[in-house]
Amino acid sequence: MSERVAVRKTYKLFIGGKFPRSESGRSYLVQSSNVSLASRKDARDAVVAARAAVKGWAGATAYNRGQILYRAAEMLEGRREQFVALGIPGDEVDAAVDRWVWYAGWADKLAQVYGGANPVAGPYFNISAPEPTGVVAVVAPESPALLGLVSVIAPAIVPGNTVVVAASPSEPLAAVTLAEVLATSDLPGGVVNILTGAITETAPTLAAHMDVNAIDLTGVTDAALATDLEVKAAENLKRVLRPAPADHDWSVVPGLDRMTALLETKTVWHPKGV
Amino acid sequence: MFEYAPAPESRSVVDLKPSYGLFIDGTFVDPTDGGSFKSINPASEEVLAEVAEAGAQDVERAVRAARRAYDKVWGPMPGRERAKYLYRIARLIQERSRELAVLESLDNGKPIRESRDVDLPLVAAHFFYYAGWADKLEHAGFGANPQPIGVAAQVIPWNFPLLMLAWKIAPALAAGNTVVLKPAETTPLTALLFAEICQQADLPAGVVNILTGAGDTGRALVEHPGVDKVAFTGSTDVGRAIARSVAGTRKRLTLELGGKAANIVFDDAPIDQAVEGIVNGIFFNQGHVCCAGSRLLVQENVADRVLESLKRRMAQLRVGDPLDKNTDVGAINSAAQLERIRELSDAGSAEGAERWSPPCDLPDRGFWFAPTIFTGVTQAHRIAREEIFGPVLSVLTFRTPAEAVEKANNTPYGLSAGIWTDKGSRILWMADRLRAGVVWANTFNKFDPTSPFGGYKESGYGREGGRHGLEGYLNV
Numbered sequence: 209m210s211e212r213v214a215v216r217k218t219y220k221l222f223i224g225g226k227f228p229r230s231e232s233g234r235s236y237l238v239q240s241s242n243v244s245l246a247s248r249k250d251a252r253d254a255v256v257a258a259r260a261a262v263k264g265w266a267g268a269t270a271y272n273r274g275q276i277l278y279r280a281a282e283m284l285e286g287r288r289e290q291f292v293a294l295g296i297p298g299d300e301v302d303a304a305v306d307r308w309v310w311y312a313g314w315a316d317k318l319a320q321v322y323g324g325a326n327p328v329a330g331p332y333f334n335i336s337a338p339e340p341t342g343v344v345a346v347v348a349p350e351s352p353a354l355l356g357l358v359s360v361i362a363p364a365i366v367p368g369n370t371v372v373v374a375a376s377p378s379e380p381l382a383a384v385t386l387a388e389v390l391a392t393s394d395l396p397g398g399v400v401n402i403l404t405g406a407i408t409e410t411a412p413t414l415a416a417h418m419d420v421n422a423i424d425l426t427g428v429t430d431a432a433l434a435t436d437l438e439v440k441a442a443e444n445l446k447r448v449l450r451p452a453p454a455d456h457d458w459s460v461v462p463g464l465d466r467m468t469a470l471l472e473t474k475t476v477w478h479p480k481g482v
Numbered sequence: 483m484f485e486y487a488p489a490p491e492s493r494s495v496v497d498l499k500p501s502y503g504l505f506i507d508g509t510f511v512d513p514t515d516g517g518s519f520k521s522i523n524p525a526s527e528e529v530l531a532e533v534a535e536a537g538a539q540d541v542e543r544a545v546r547a548a549r550r551a552y553d554k555v556w557g558p559m560p561g562r563e564r565a566k567y568l569y570r571i572a573r574l575i576q577e578r579s580r581e582l583a584v585l586e587s588l589d590n591g592k593p594i595r596e597s598r599d600v601d602l603p604l605v606a607a608h609f610f611y612y613a614g615w616a617d618k619l620e621h622a623g624f625g626a627n628p629q630p631i632g633v634a635a636q637v638i639p640w641n642f643p644l645l646m647l648a649w650k651i652a653p654a655l656a657a658g659n660t661v662v663l664k665p666a667e668t669t670p671l672t673a674l675l676f677a678e679i680c681q682q683a684d685l686p687a688g689v690v691n692i693l694t695g696a697g698d699t700g701r702a703l704v705e706h707p708g709v710d711k712v713a714f715t716g717s718t719d720v721g722r723a724i725a726r727s728v729a730g731t732r733k734r735l736t737l738e739l740g741g742k743a744a745n746i747v748f749d750d751a752p753i754d755q756a757v758e759g760i761v762n763g764i765f766f767n768q769g770h771v772c773c774a775g776s777r778l779l780v781q782e783n784v785a786d787r788v789l790e791s792l793k794r795r796m797a798q799l800r801v802g803d804p805l806d807k808n809t810d811v812g813a814i815n816s817a818a819q820l821e822r823i824r825e826l827s828d829a830g831s832a833e834g835a836e837r838w839s840p841p842c843d844l845p846d847r848g849f850w851f852a853p854t855i856f857t858g859v860t861q862a863h864r865i866a867r868e869e870i871f872g873p874v875l876s877v878l879t880f881r882t883p884a885e886a887v888e889k890a891n892n893t894p895y896g897l898s899a900g901i902w903t904d905k906g907s908r909i910l911w912m913a914d915r916l917r918a919g920v921v922w923a924n925t926f927n928k929f930d931p932t933s934p935f936g937g938y939k940e941s942g943y944g945r946e947g948g949r950h951g952l953e954g955y956l957n958v
Contacts, residue, residue: 321623326948328930329607336934336948421939435730442725444894445718445737445940463625465958472938473945476913478923 219243219380221250221404222387224257225397236405239294243380246403251372251413254401258343258370259419261398266340266368274315277366280393281308284358287389294381296354303459304358311362314467318367322468331480338471340368341447342421345414347407347437349427353379355458357386360426363466365399372401372420374411376427380404408433415440422447422470429454486800489807491594496585498671501532504540504694505677507547508687514539516695521670524591525804525813525848533670536693538702541662544691545708548633548660551688556660557630561617568613568655570683575606578679582672586644587804589671591813591849592767594805604929605648608947611931612652615952619657622949624958630658631734631957632710637700639716640666640815641770641871646715647673649946651690652931657955659711660689664703667696668816701727709733713954715772718869718895718940736944736954738772738936740869741897743918744890745775745926748883749784751902755924757791760875763900763926765799765811765853769873770819772941773898775926777866778855779886782879789857789877796853797840811873814849823851823872830856830865835876861892869895883908887915896938900926919945 220227221244229235232247244250265273284305291301323337344364349356353376364371375383387402403410407428415423415437423441428434428451441448449469501518503510515537520529536544556564575582582605583597590597619628634654638646643665654661665673677692693699697720704712705727714724715738728735745763747756763775780788804812814820831837835856844850851872859866859876866876880886890899899918901909909923919937922928929935934945944954 326930326932326934328928328933330928330930332925332928334930334933336950341938431730438729439726442722442729445722445725445739445942447943463958468953472919473934473936473950474913474919474921474938475934476921476923477925477928477933478909479925 217241219384219404221246222384222391222400222402223250223254224260224401225391227387230405238378238380241381243384243404246405246410248409248413250403251410252417254372254403255343255414255417255419257398257401258372261370261396262340262342264396265365265370265399268368270316270319273366273368274312276394277312277315277362278309280390280395281305281312283389283393284308284386287385290385291354291382294385296382300352300355304354307355307358308362310461311366315366318467322464322471323473326475333478333480334475336473336475338367338468339474341470341472342369343419344369344371344422344424344470345411345417345420346371346373346424347411347427348373348376348383349452349458350376350378350429352458353382354386356427357383359458359462360424360466361400363462364424364470367467367471369422369470370399372403372414374407374414374427375402375404377404377406411437412440415446416443418444420446422449424449426452486808488803490803491584491587491805491807493584493588493805495581496588498531502534502670502674502694504534504536504544505674505690505692506540506544507691508681510677513537514543516540516699519667519696521589521668523588523848524668524815525845527847530588531671533674533694535695536699540693541699541702541706544662544693545633545706547688548662548691549708551686552633552660555686556655556689557658561619561658564655564658565613565616567683567685568609568616568652571679571685572606572609572613574679574682575602575609579606582644582675584805585675586672587812589669590640590643591804591815593809593812594807595809596767601642601645604931605644608645608648608931609652612656616656619952619956622952624953624956628956628958631955632659633708634659634661634711634713634955635703635706635709636661636663636713637704637716638663638665640669641767641772643669644672644676647676649715650713653946653951654713654955655689657952659955662691662693662703662709664693664695664700667694670694704728711955714738721942734954737942738944738946739940739942740895741772741774741937741941742777742867742869742893742895743773743775743898743900744777744779745900746779746886746890746902746912747781747784747788748903748905748908749781750904752904753784753787753791756902757788757795759900759902759924759926760792761795761799764875765873766927768811768814768851770815770871771927773920773927775898775900776870776875778875778877779880779889780877782881785879792855793838793840796855799840799853801842801850801852802845811853814851814872817849819871820849820851823870823874826865826868826870827854827874830859830863830876833863833865835859835863835865861889867893883912887912891917894940897941898922
């Protein structure tokens with residue numbers, strides 16, 4: 209009796225809740241797998257998908273977003289062995305699950321912690337509340353492959369933003385596997401979109417895109433590229449998160465800054481009277 | 483229209499010097515490599531004073547002074563002591579508010595009623611509010627031990643000269659930063675009087691530096707490598723250029739830029755109140771307001787009634803001498819701004835919108851523009867898309883709340899919006915959907931130091947006012 213032949217996985221992009229190949233038909237080899245090499249057109253398609261998802265995701269109740277994100281943590285926990293098989297240390301997978309749970313719980317607390325009533329000097333009801341800025345482009349850190357990725361995606365989507373992520377070029381397998389986790393988590397299609405391939409190809413398109421509201425340059429290690437992306441981002445005044453320092457410790461429990469950097473504060477006034 | 487006897491505010495309360503130097507390191511000095519320019523009264527075109535124009539070496543001197551003060555004095559000083567200096571400044575502003583208000587109206591052209599009743603009370607309140615934060619920063623929600631950023635370069639516009647100065651300097655100093663501030667070239671005088679107030683408060687030298695000048699001075703300041711933080715209020719184009727210039731640096735940036743706010747009137751709104759709000763929204767401060775309600779969206783079935791009432795009300799507006807206490811609409815701030823308002827208004831007529839102004843005698847000298855509305859405006863018209871920054875209102879109509887939201891958000895700007903309706907649930911539904919940093923419901927153009935202000939999209943980023951206003955001046 210012959211030995212069973214394994215069914216291998218095809219690693220593709222994650223756009224609008226689907227797993228298409230790059231429209232360019234290109235791929236590159238990572239750990240013996242062919243991975244899609246995303247094109248500028250793929251980046252633009254991903255922005256369209258992300259924009260289409262904003263209304264539903266930002267409009268969902270904070271409780272609902274929290275539930276869905278917690279569900280993603282459940283799915284991530286269940287696929288622990290898949291990530292380990294890709295070479296991610298088990299501790300890192302555990303930390304990524306915990307990070308995801310930490311952020312999921314913020315969904316329905318952020319508005320109270322970061323907003324509130326303002327005691328204006330007059331007969332007015334006045335309240336400030338955070339809102340998502342919209343579509344966020346994210347250049348994921350090169351490593352740690354999973355914890356780094358989770359640590360930039362979760363804070364962006366918790367408050368209701370949608371993201372287009374340029375995954376680490378050297379660690380795309382973990383990114384696509386995370387996409388499979390998200391695709392089975394009740395997360396609406398388009399809330400997270402993941403591009404694998406060259407940062408130098410996708411990031412400039414995202415930075416210059418007029419329908420992207422913010423860009424997180426955390427994973428950009430080339431200072432000249434980071435400057436170029438920030439200059440491009442100025443065209444429509446994107447909110448910019450600058451690159452993380454090379455020695456950034458991803459294991460430390462984060463603060464609110466990654467979430468608040470991608471929020472808008474809206475203040476509403478109304479007169480009081482009879 | 484009623485006849486009023488003139489009620490001029492006396493300008494004798496203002497003691498103007500013929501010329502002013504730069505305020506660097508606690509003293510007024512002559513520019514090293516700069517020149518000078520004249521600040522004029524836009525209501526009469528008379529020269530008010532000659533003012534120094536800072537050059538690159540002056541910027542260098544001021545940034546160095548600010549750095550020294552940050553390292554040696556202001557940074558190490560306990561918050562409770564910083565607070566007391568800010569309280570002193572708040573009190574001095576209250577004590578000298580009449581003088582400051584008259585000078586503001588002289589230099590800017592805004593009615594004394596506004597500088598006296600709006601600008602100056604808010605300026606003092608802003609310093610008073612942030613003074614109290616200086617020794618409570620650990621409670622502001624930005625961590626247990628929030629630290630200042632360092633030297634802040636601040637560039638402000640001419641529409642609310644002293645108020646914008648307060649919005650910039652008060653939170654910066656409360657958080658422990660030192661500042662180099664450049665007022666606008668057409669309205670430098672109240673900032674220079676503020677420098678005297680800093681002296682009077684015995685504020686340590688170098689904590690506040692005021693550099694007068696135009697665009698080149700501002701550019702040299704924000705591009706100076708010794709600056710840690712840039713805060714700018716002004717046009718979106720300049721904001722974009724500043725965002726490019728700080729790319730790749732460690733400088734933190736907050737921007738408060740242009741707007742094209744929709745003021746949305748539903749058919750159930752109390753018409754008289756809404757009309758007051760429309761008038762306040764676009765004619766307050768001659769429409770030189772980034773959050774002005776410059777696009778009136780009125781529900782189609784009440785458009786005729788609203789417009790009729792609006793025109794009747796506009797005919798009551800008194801345009802003229804800013805120092806007359808009866809004046810509602812003062813002078814346009816500069817010849818250049820008047821030219822821009824004229825150019826865009828002409829484009830409105832040329833593109834087919836219908837123009838209307840009440841009969842209105844304008845003074846012979848100075849820069850004046852009659853309150854103007856355009857009806858029959860479409861979303862494609864330049865006057866519906868571009869910020870005019872003058873007393874010009876574009877009127878569009880809508881049928882459903884969803885259409886109102888769609889039209890209101892159809893702009894690259896997102897600073898403010900107004901909603902007029904008697905239905906509470908509709909206000910909240912609309913407020914959720916409007917992409918703007920400030921939403922005024924059944925009111926407009928209200929400001930308060932405790933209330934965060936700032937834009938979405940191309941209206942900039944960061945907030946000024948409230949606890950949120952500290953974030954841009956702390957390393958968080």
